[in-house]
Amino acid sequence: MNEPQPEPRRSKLSFFRSRTLFFILLPVFPLVSVYKSVCAWEAPFGLEWPVAAVLFTLLLISLAVSMKRGKDYLPQASILWSLLLFSVACDCACNLYAFTTPWQLPTSILMMMGCVCLLWVTLRWGSLLLWTPFIFLQLAQQVAFHHYGTRLNSLVLAETMEASAEELLTYLTPFNMSMAVAALLGTALFFFWLGRLLRRTHSKWSLLNAGLLFCLMGYLVGVVLPPHKRKPEYFWPAVEAYDLFLACSEALLHNQATIEQAEGLPLPTQKTSSMDILKGGEGVVLVVHIGESVRADRMSLNGYEKDTTPWLRAQPNLINFPHCISAACDTCQAQIAILTNARRDVWNKQPEMQPTTGSVLELFNAHGFDVYSFFGQRCGQKLKYDRVVRVLTKCSKERFNAPGSPWTSLPQIASVVDSNTKENILVFINNEGSHTPFHHYDKKFAPFLPSATNFQNPAAHAEEVNNAYDNTVHYTDEYIRRVVQALRGRPFIYLYISDHGEYLGHDGIWGRAALGESKFNYHNTTGCRVGMFVLTSPEFEKLHPHFVTALQQMRANSTKTVGHEHIFHTLLGLFKISTPYYDASLDLCSGMMQPYSGPMPENDSQS
Numbered sequence: 001m002n003e004p005q006p007e008p009r010r011s012k013l014s015f016f017r018s019r020t021l022f023f024i025l026l027p028v029f030p031l032v033s034v035y036k037s038v039c040a041w042e043a044p045f046g047l048e049w050p051v052a053a054v055l056f057t058l059l060l061i062s063l064a065v066s067m068k069r070g071k072d073y074l075p076q077a078s079i080l081w082s083l084l085l086f087s088v089a090c091d092c093a094c095n096l097y098a099f100t101t102p103w104q105l106p107t108s109i110l111m112m113m114g115c116v117c118l119l120w121v122t123l124r125w126g127s128l129l130l131w132t133p134f135i136f137l138q139l140a141q142q143v144a145f146h147h148y149g150t151r152l153n154s155l156v157l158a159e160t161m162e163a164s165a166e167e168l169l170t171y172l173t174p175f176n177m178s179m180a181v182a183a184l185l186g187t188a189l190f191f192f193w194l195g196r197l198l199r200r201t202h203s204k205w206s207l208l209n210a211g212l213l214f215c216l217m218g219y220l221v222g223v224v225l226p227p228h229k230r231k232p233e234y235f236w237p238a239v240e241a242y243d244l245f246l247a248c249s250e251a252l253l254h255n256q257a258t259i260e261q262a263e264g265l266p267l268p269t270q271k272t273s274s275m276d277i278l279k280g281g282e283g284v285v286l287v288v289h290i291g292e293s294v295r296a297d298r299m300s301l302n303g304y305e306k307d308t309t310p311w312l313r314a315q316p317n318l319i320n321f322p323h324c325i326s327a328a329c330d331t332c333q334a335q336i337a338i339l340t341n342a343r344r345d346v347w348n349k350q351p352e353m354q355p356t357t358g359s360v361l362e363l364f365n366a367h368g369f370d371v372y373s374f375f376g377q378r379c380g381q382k383l384k385y386d387r388v389v390r391v392l393t394k395c396s397k398e399r400f401n402a403p404g405s406p407w408t409s410l411p412q413i414a415s416v417v418d419s420n421t422k423e424n425i426l427v428f429i430n431n432e433g434s435h436t437p438f439h440h441y442d443k444k445f446a447p448f449l450p451s452a453t454n455f456q457n458p459a460a461h462a463e464e465v466n467n468a469y470d471n472t473v474h475y476t477d478e479y480i481r482r483v484v485q486a487l488r489g490r491p492f493i494y495l496y497i498s499d500h501g502e503y504l505g506h507d508g509i510w511g512r513a514a515l516g517e518s519k520f521n522y523h524n525t526t527g528c529r530v531g532m533f534v535l536t537s538p539e540f541e542k543l544h545p546h547f548v549t550a551l552q553q554m555r556a557n558s559t560k561t562v563g564h565e566h567i568f569h570t571l572l573g574l575f576k577i578s579t580p581y582y583d584a585s586l587d588l589c590s591g592m593m594q595p596y597s598g599p600m601p602e603n604d605s606q607s
């Protein structure tokens, strides 16, 4: 069983069956790819040589042991060629970086061959349980990247874990599902064939030697590159598997950290606060509407060529903020940034950017406002969204979920307003808005046609998908018109701000997953510019001279770049609620207001 196999020499083809030819040809591609790098050699390296030295030493030890035991020191030529073909196929099909420049396909092919051998030696058939899901995920990543411009990083995974059933179904189309099943079965069969092949090697030691040799070769080819060109991704699949593991654990931590942040904040009512300008019984309605996925540049209010916001555009007393930067591409973190005194997302490590107190709604509740919350149908899934929004709207006297379309909440809002004619009330709204899959609009009277949500291949259906999105913005415009109609005659102020944007091919992305890489970092993309405006009734301004000056100042500040960080303090400033948490430099109603200066796309600041 373990005796070296005599190499067949019967035909001209026999040369291809020899290991000599394999090892003569194997280095050709790596050498071609590193030729330029060797010429521009940049030494010394950091940890690279010690790692290479360890691999080399292990290889020497393994070779020595196999020779001493009289085992074949390398697998048969047929297995080596099959391994090479297998790795080339896997790499070309699944490795997102296979054809990026500088060309590092040889590195990853060598790495793949090495990893297959080493994992088979350690886990035998068990290794296929690791390979099959890994290759499947890599195939999924290829599809995700080419259709949606997205990598499976921690943000995407965190959002996928928290996606509503409706959102997930947009991506799980019958075609995508059958492709996924076929890919999973194909991958399993592919690896089953590999397992049967590897089982035929004469000794475990020969595979260990080959694994260490291929890994060492791949590693050396990778580290020959100058440091500024070297990317960990080139060491696919080893680094990719590690990255996926990190992304998964980061996603779980990320979601947990957001929930813990919201749940761990002390209430702002724990410190002394006061409000003098309203005594109670004025019948004031304060609407705080957190919009969903509305990009500023898709509102005709901000110059978009399609008239998506005809009603808002015609309101003479509207205070529009065309330059508003959202804090996070994650709904929950954006809501924390809007409703608490947080200035950035949970990842920001500067302590002064993190919240020190909870929801501003609590302060209004403490000063005579009954809070009524109106959610879309998403609520009640017991996901991160529900837990966070529940904490932030804890003081609600009543909560409403709108089954079906957001318009079903209109009679609920009207009934709350009508049954509280004398009371001051705060109406909190957060429904589906323009969230994927852009379903919420009046299909019978859709203004922009053809319109359909095709997330099978959005780039190929760009017109329909963009129209569907624009229809949802138009629908929100009509929704706001109807809410305002219910408030007619009341002193009201309506504040609208969207949580994050959406990508419709913008920045090369579809959907809502900004990438972690610097080029696609959320705040380097146009997706972080969101819709924001304030609407008031004449009755509101008549209540107190402070409201007149506050709104004048707000209008004066409206051309500046603002952010989610301004909302908490603006609501306090507008109603003159004094609390130690108030900061005039973040109050849009204050002459001391400072524009948003956090991360945003270049050439985007207005001050």
Ligand SMILES: [Zn+2]
Pocket (backbone or CB within 6 Å): 292, 293, 330, 331, 435, 499, 500
């Ligand atoms: Zn959202």
